[in-house]
Ligand SMILES: [Fe+2]
């Protein structure tokens with residue numbers, strides 16, 4: 219484990235312990251509430267089971283509404299106690315990853331503890347039948363939980379992956395915060411029901427909540443299945459021509475890295491990834507004789523090859539979930555200064571995903587052996603991209619790409 223990460227986890231752990239010690243005087247008499255503590259511990263353990271993994275690492279769980287109920291009904295000290303109890307079993311089970319679990323326990327304890335302190339100090343009353351009167355303190359409590367939790371998680375992912383905290387925030391946490399804000403009212407209503415009906419009230423809420431989470435996970439899995447289907451499609455094209463074997467995979471891998479460096483939105487990157495994998499799918503409509511030809515192509519044959527973006531875009535355009543990729547595929551052979559194909563667009567008229575793809579596509583083509591020439595050296599390729607910057611390629615994208623390759627960040 220990296221040194222900085224170790225120090226950070228230790229600091230979070232120490233802060234959580236200090237907070238617990240400070241909150242101990244507010245702890246209710248445990249022998250009176252052992253049953254709810256046991257119940258919430260079991261529920262919190264179940265919640266951990268249904269974690270949802272995020273695209274750039276890390277995970278979120280349904281633990282928040284449960285913690286929220288405990289804070290409002292029993293106070294922050296009990297919330298921390300339940301966090302600790304619910305992970306003991308986890309730590310015993312996953313011995314090799316125990317520090318991750320420990321960090322999670324500590325960060326949830328800190329989030330719950332501080333959120334509880336904010337609730338009480340902004341006028342909230344713990345354990346009252348009239349929680350509804352304390353809407354503002356409860357909202358501040360939820361906000362604190364969400365902030366503390368997301369900052370701690372973003373920091374740990376950034377220390378672990380080497381990405382900047384703001385980037386992790388943009389990639390992951392931005393999507394997590396709305397989910398927290400949606401779960402907060404649910405936690406609040408659960409607390410109201412719990413003080414009136416008890417454990418049964420929570421169960422009534424908990425199962426639909428688990429189902430909602432499960433469908434979110436299903437959606438994530440579906441996306442993976444889509445991607446696998448696309449890969450298979452693209453592999454059939456690469457298989458037609460041994461010289462382009464793995465071309466689509468490499469191009470999409472590089473395109474995603476370049477788009478991240480250029481700060482594209484995550485959804486745009488997702489479609490770019492699909493488009494990059496499929497960019498040459500239109501070659502399926504071109505004769506093998508032309509694709510595999512070792513000699514120079516005649517003008518007529520070259521015109522045939524030039525049809526592949528149009529064929530590709532029309533194939534993709536007919537598949538509903540890929541429609542957003544079709545413009546990228548259609549324009550991946552346009553030139554920045556104009557004169558490319560199929561439409562001879564210029565500069566900003568070309569979608570930026572297509573301008574990006576053009577650079578990465580050319581890089582991989584020059585970096586592989588072709589029937590008519592050997593692959594070029596990395597220096598020659600980068601010089602060529604530099605030379606074509608502003609002509610074939612968008613200069614800003616070309617510049618960022620060259621620095622990406624030079625940084626050797628590409629694997
Ligand atoms: Fe192409």
Ligand SMILES: [Fe+2]
Pocket residue numbers: 465497498579
């Ligand atoms: Fe290509």
